[in-house]
Amino acid sequence: MIYIYNDYGGTHTTALAAAYHLKNLPTDRELTKEEILNVNFFNKLTTSDMGKIIFQGIDEDGNSVYTIGRKSSKLVVPALKNLSLLLQDTYKGHEKIVFSNTSPTVPFAMTIGGFLSRGLKIDFIGVPLLVLGAKQCCNDIIRLVEYTKQIAKSPNEKVIVLENKGFK
Template sequence: MIYIYNDYGGTHTTSLAAAFHLKKLPTDRTLTKEEILNVDYFNKLTSSDFGKLIFHGIDEDAHPVYTIGRKSQKLVVPAMKNLTLLFQERGEMAEKIIFSNTSPTVPFPMSIGGFFSRGLKIDFIGVPLLVAGAKICCNDIIQLVQNTKRIGRSTNDQITVLENKEFK
């Protein structure tokens, strides 16, 4: 099974989701500023990284975890799904894939912080907002990851796309 967390930029909530999924972060307390800023790829990707699958690691069940920033292109995940179906129909791939959208967990401070930091390159305004936003949404991301793993284990579908609208 392959897990792919996706959202607009692929560098904030997706990176946190991958880190929680891989048990790189504690789930029993509020994260510190340092823990947030040290998450792999958190606030480090640029526009040239949009559309690239970023490998984060292998989880406890030996499943790879990836993220992707899809920008505003809502067709990225459906295109990836259809390409995967094509490979599966041809017998060239038997792996189950779970796409999980982290966008519904993004709080307003994180959206503004991402705009200032990644868009305008004004980190002294953007980074504190990103950290504040991360602290706000961590519990939702933890729940999203738990739900993603639960569905991954229980579904018989070869490809599952989770929009996670319940987190809005």
């Protein structure tokens, strides 16, 4: 199975979701600033990284976990779904692919922090807001990851797209 967490920038909630999915972060307490800032790719991607599918690791069940920043395009995930189905049908692939949107978990502090840090390069204001936002949304991200894993077990679909409305 392949999991691909996606959102606008691919560097905040997607990075946290991948880290939780891979069990690289504790789920039983609030994260520290250092833990948040040390998550792979957290607040590190740039505009040139948008649209790149970034490998994050292999989970405990041997599944690959990726992230992608799609900017404001509503076409990226449907295009990837169609490409995935085409490749599976053409090459008789059996690997289930799950696209999970982390955008519904993004709190206002993270939106502003991401804009200030990634967009305007004002890290001294943006990064503390990102850390605050990460602390605010971690429980939602943990629930989203568990939901994603649960839905992925459904036997019928080869490619699943989860919009995840209602995780905020």
